[in-house]
Amino acid sequence: MDLTALLLSRLQFAFTISFHIIFPSFSIGLAVWLAFLESLYVATGRPAYRQVFEFWLKIFGVAFGLGVVSGIVMAFQFGTNWSEFSRLSGSINGVLLSYEAFVAFALEASFFGVLLFGRSRVPAWFYLFSSWMVALGTSLSAFWIMVNNSWMQVPVGYVVENGVFVPNDWAAIIFSPVVWVRFPHMLLASFLTGAFCVAATGAWYLLRGEFAAEARIMLRMGLFLAAVLVPIQIFFGHLTGDYVHDDQPAKFAAIEGRWHDEQPAGEVLIAIPDPATGSNSYEVKIPVLGSLIGSMSFTSKEVGLVDFPPRDRPPVFIPFFTFRIMVGCGLAMLLLAWYGSYLSVKERIGDTRWMLWAIFLGFPLPWIAILTGWYTAEVGRQPWAVYGLLRTADAMTPFLTARAVTTSLVVFCAVYSFIFAFGVIYIYRLLQEGPSGDLALPPVAATPNRPMSVVKASLEPKARHASPGE
């Protein structure tokens, strides 16, 4: 087997899935926010809610479209680069991901089309219903992905027959306790992404002195939602840590930067781990806190990395730092959300420009937290693809050559950067244009399957205006 091909395949997977997760993590939260806005509009009849809804619906369309395009590659990549994984665990992971795809398409096929083009064609209650079905659908999509990944983290409900993983208890797979802490953790992360983006957009408009009414709605709703959700998210983050502690002790030790068994264990706040010597440099450590976090006890013994044979140890550097970056982002979001909400309640946020700047510039925080959180989970699972059952090295397509993977990695990087650049320009122009547009009827030639065509129709007049040479 080609070790360079293995490294490149892992890089390619990391690149394509990191690129992909940016869009769903945004659109899942946004879908719920849209449903909530539509409910408020139906309940109060305030046109500002409708303005904000129509505005974010367009942005949702672009994010959704880019998520679908980048998701198609994922559906093929398991087979091309990880054929042994596909063959051995296809009867579990393939089935779960097929549910994800079917749910996503059934949703795209019906209710999303209604949201984009059906306002004038269906009764108001059905439109509202559709907005909640889209929210339910995107969340269900996330659910199947989390069931799939949780099975790879902590496999349950299977037997091994002829080396192949055969499911014998689907209830155990779907209702695994690991799923039910990680799925909420991911869902809350998506909600927070939506909340912070909405709040940041509101802050941006206030700083520019535009769309004051809509901007206030965005800022308030985003901040209040985040103020409630961040503490809940931290709680679910702790529960996620508990499953890692119990089921993946080597990953837990790597995250904690703990090389040797300790009783009671300290908590390393920051350090530079050195795998060569099996120790940390520049360590800042709080005594006993490690036992408290790991086992809710002042005396428990916590496991160190050297207890595991070197071939079963995960890399330390990446999980150790990505975990700390994730937690740091979480705490920064907590500060922004709470202090921002406090200022909002006091009606002072509009005048506190530094805070508006902080909220505006804080919009990447949830994305950074999601990406680093996933790096912690996935790199920390190494050297396993399916924890304890199938090594990543054995999961790869056995005959894959470094030449082939180099080619694909270069092509994916080129194509994705290209699409990403255009997608970002699209969303930026939409944001710049703001929620001021008239509530026009949807374009005739656009269809439910082509969310981006709405964007184009709405941007065209502006584009012509910008370049009179056309």
Next chain:
Amino acid sequence: MIVITFWVFVLAISILLYVLLDGFDLGVGILFGLTRAEGDRRAMMSAIAPVWDGNETWLVVAGVVLWGAFPVVYATLLSAFYLPLLVMLAGLILRGVAFEFRARAERTRWIWDAAFSGGSLAATFIQGMTVGALVDGLPLVNGRYAGGDFGWLSPFAVLCGVGLCLGYSLLGACWLVRKCEGDVRDTAYRQIPSLSVALLVFLVIVFVYALGKNLPVMGRWLERPYLLVFPVIGIAAAIKLAHSVRRRQDGVPFHMVAIIFIAAYGTLAISFWPYMIPFAITVYDAAAPHSSLAFMFWGEGLFVFPLLLIYTAINLSVFRGKVDSTSQHY
């Protein structure tokens, strides 16, 4: 056993729908490269814009059904066709974004035109080539691919790639006849006869080659001559196609070419049944365990799959009839 048959059926329907539906819009993409007039190009894009990405979902449906229900085949084929699939995916992505970005571009429009027709051509060629490579026989050792980066490459596979480009172009031309007026329709009518003749010659070559190369296939057709009904239906549809083109019956040619495709598909399936990867892996070898197939059946098989079929039918019927070439975004 029944549940295996069910998933074979779902997979077969999904692939057939993909070939027929994305086939015509990839074909329009290929023909797009042969025109120069901006008005014609816009009309061609408008003829497929509302439906192309609904059509493409069937590729993903086929992909995930293959993985969930027949993991061995998914793993073997996707890894064997590593580089071709990369080209196909890049082609499909570039073609897809060209729909969205072309109308907004002025100076850079040529890039999107190239992405649209080039992407369509590349994706089509790869699809034909993979089928050709399968018929030709992949280099397998103990059921595992053992051919290296280019083990799928053979003159026959390349011939099939070219053949599918002809086939999709024909489907595309018939779609344009059905959806467009004026120049676009006239040009398409001029292209149909030569494309049809080329396609039929190609199909005969493939059929004879497959019979000659694989004696088991020959034996099957000799034992059960009534199976020849598929090629016969194909020929009948070809005759009807010629008539309808001569009489300029805009709605008919597309259906006739679709029947030719179904006949060719049926012929191929009968020749190799029950093999999914010819003469190495059968559907029964490849099927996931019963617990997986049953779990898939009770949710996505029984409810979501019929829903997708209904939605596809509705989407196509909403956009039936000629497109209006005066009020288009494209």
